[in-house]
Amino acid sequence: xxxxxxxxxxxxxxxxxxxxxxxxxxxxxxxxxxxxxxxxxxxxxxxxxxxxxxxxxxxxxxxxxxxxxxxxxxxxxxxxxxxxxxxxxxxxxxxxxxxxxxxxxxxxxxxxxxxxxxxxxxxxxxxxxxxxxxxxxxxxxxxxxxxxxxxxxxxxxxxxxxxxxxxxxxxxxxxxxxxxxxxxxxxxxxxxxxxxxxxxxxxxxxxxxxxxxxxxxxxxxxxxxxxxxxxxxxxxxxxxxxxxxxxxxxxxxxxxxxxxxxxxxxxxxxxxxxxxxxxxxxxxxxxxxxxxxxxxxxxxxxxxxxxxxxxxxxxxxxxxxxxxxxxxxxxxxxxxxxxxxxxxxxxxxxxxxxxxxxxx
Numbered sequence: 001x002x003x004x005x006x007x008x009x010x011x012x013x014x015x016x017x018x019x020x021x022x023x024x025x026x027x028x029x030x031x032x033x034x035x036x037x038x039x040x041x042x043x044x045x046x047x048x049x050x051x052x053x054x055x056x057x058x059x060x061x062x063x064x065x066x067x068x069x070x071x072x073x074x075x076x077x078x079x080x081x082x083x084x085x086x087x088x089x090x091x092x093x094x095x096x097x098x099x100x101x102x103x104x105x106x107x108x109x110x111x112x113x114x115x116x117x118x119x120x121x122x123x124x125x126x127x128x129x130x131x132x133x134x135x136x137x138x139x140x141x142x143x144x145x146x147x148x149x150x151x152x153x154x155x156x157x158x159x160x161x162x163x164x165x166x167x168x169x170x171x172x173x174x175x176x177x178x179x180x181x182x183x184x185x186x187x188x189x190x191x192x193x194x195x196x197x198x199x200x201x202x203x204x205x206x207x208x209x210x211x212x213x214x215x216x217x218x219x220x221x222x223x224x225x226x227x228x229x230x231x232x233x234x235x236x237x238x239x240x241x242x243x244x245x246x247x248x249x250x251x252x253x254x255x256x257x258x259x260x261x262x263x264x265x266x267x268x269x270x271x272x273x274x275x276x277x278x279x280x281x282x283x284x285x286x287x288x289x290x291x292x293x294x295x296x297x298x299x300x301x302x303x304x305x306x307x308x309x310x311x312x313x314x315x316x317x318x319x320x321x322x323x324x325x326x327x328x329x330x331x332x333x334x335x336x337x338x339x340x341x342x343x344x345x346x347x348x349x350x351x352x353x354x355x356x357x358x359x360x
Contacts, residue, residue, distance in 0.1 A: 003032075003077040006047040006060060007161045008069030009039070016068055017045065023067030027059065028052045035085060037164035044164050045069075048077060073161035089170060093177055100178040100185075104154070107171055111144070111163070113156040123147040139163040146172055149179025191254070193292045199267060201301065204244045204251040211266040212240055212253065218286050226322045227284040229344060248274035250305060254285075254294060270298035272305055277312040283325070296328045303332065307351050314349045 006024075010016050021031060030050040037044040051060065057074050064072045092106040104116040123137035123145055135153065137145050144156040144163045154175065156163075188202040204212070216224065216234045224234060244251050254268035268285040281302045285295050306314045318325050320343050329336065329347055337348045 002051050002053050002055075003079065004049050004051050004060060005075050005077045006049055006064060006072070007044060007074075008064045008072040009042045009044050010069055012038075012043045017043075020045070020064065020067035020069050023063045024049065024060075027055060027063050029055070029060070029063065033084060035166075037166040039164055041071075071162075075160075089174075092174060096174060096178045097181055100181040103148075103175060103178040106174055106178075107146075107154060107156060110174065111156060111158065111167055111171060113144075113158045115155075115157045117155045118148065118152055119155055120152045122151070123153045139165065139168050144168055144171065146175050149176055150182055191294070191297050193294060193297075195292055197256075197292070199254040199256050199294065201252055201254050201298065204253040204269070206241065206245050208244055208253055208266065209237065209241055211255075211264065212244060212269055213237060215266045215269060215284065215286060216240070218288075219284065220287050223284065223287055223290075226319050226325070227282060229317060229319060243269075243271055243273075246271070246273050249279060252298060252301060254289075254298065268294050268298060270302055272302045274309065274311065278315055279306045279309070279311040279313075280315045280317070281306070282316065291324065295325070296331060299328060300332065303334070303349065303351075311351050313351055316347045316349075318345050318347055319343060320345055 008020065010020055024031065024047075028051070031047055032050055033048040035046040037046065049060075060074045061072050064074075089110065092110055095102055096106055104118065107113060108116050121135055123135055135145055137147050137153070139162075141162050142158050142160060144154075144167075146154040146156070146168075148154060154171075156171070184203060188200060191199050191201055193199065219227075221233070225231060228235060249272040251272070252270040253266045254270075255264050256267050257264050267289045268283070270284075271280075271282045273280045273282075281299065283295050283298055285298075303314060316325075316329065318329070320340070326345070326347075329349075332349070334349055337350075339346045339348070
């Protein structure tokens with residue numbers, strides 16, 4: 001078996017791809033995989049083929065040209081090329097989740113780049129170089145520039161073939177994944193509670209749904225009533241899912257790990273939901289983790305996030321019987337307004353309404 005990679009541009013017209021594949025078949029070439037990259041110049045077809053040992057590079061080039069292919073590139077391939085592209089990308093994404101510092105190696109493996117260089121120079125989306133030495137993101141023949149979400153940019157180069165827009169999109173997705181992993185790690189903090197126990201506080205995500213539902217199962221009816229201000233019992237899984245991934249705002253979870261380090265459990269959830277110029281905050285702490293300073297620590301983080309987001313005020317709806325929460329709010333030492341409506345007190349904390357880049 002002799003494996004080759006063939007890349008050629010084919011007019012995006014009915015029957016043209018069939019002419020190319022027929023030309024290869026006449027020479028005993030077996031097509032093992034094909035990817036189609038859409039470009040302005042036409043469809044760029046990327047083949048992995050098994051060719052007879054008697055055929056060389058010149059023979060394959062001639063077959064492609066006879067099949068109406070142009071801008072042809074041919075190179076020997078290895079057995080690892082048999083792994084389909086989605087599987088390769090998923091494998092590289094898994095590697096980046098474990099080690100986001102391996103972004104350069106992942107890009108090299110994905111694109112077969114000879115050089116991958118990180119530079120502290122930012123990129124602009126289009127047009128000429130911007131101020132401060134910014135360069136244009138995108139593809140220029142055998143060179144590619146990618147913006148790094150953590151700051152700076154990646155510069156990739158290879159001898160051949162030219163990069164395609166599809167390859168650029170895949171590479172940018174990997175870079176953004178690595179930046180997200182780094183950001184999540186930076187937002188994660190370990191809290192030491194007054195009793196000496198430790199919890200990890202981090203942003204929540206859809207994958208936390210089973211653990212957060214388990215938190216609701218552990219909570220008493222009184223704790224759930226104080227959180228949701230209704231006698232309907234536990235919220236539906238769909239409502240909890242929306243809380244974990246709000247359209248505006250964020251949700252934090254406090255996580256404990258068992259002594260063996262093999263299992264995690266969510267012991268508290270803190271929600272910050274934005275609406276207009278105001279945000280609403282709410283807390284749920286497992287009964288056996290209450291009165292240990294955890295709710296206050298989470299509340300301070302929600303207030304800080306609301307401040308950074310540029311909201312004008314933060315509201316909390318507290319049951320009049322929820323004395324621990326009212327005390328926690330007063331311990332913040334911030335001005336607040338209390339409005340009572342029956343058994344519910346609406347606490348409003350004015351914030352510094354500075355516009356944030358995210359909201360702008």
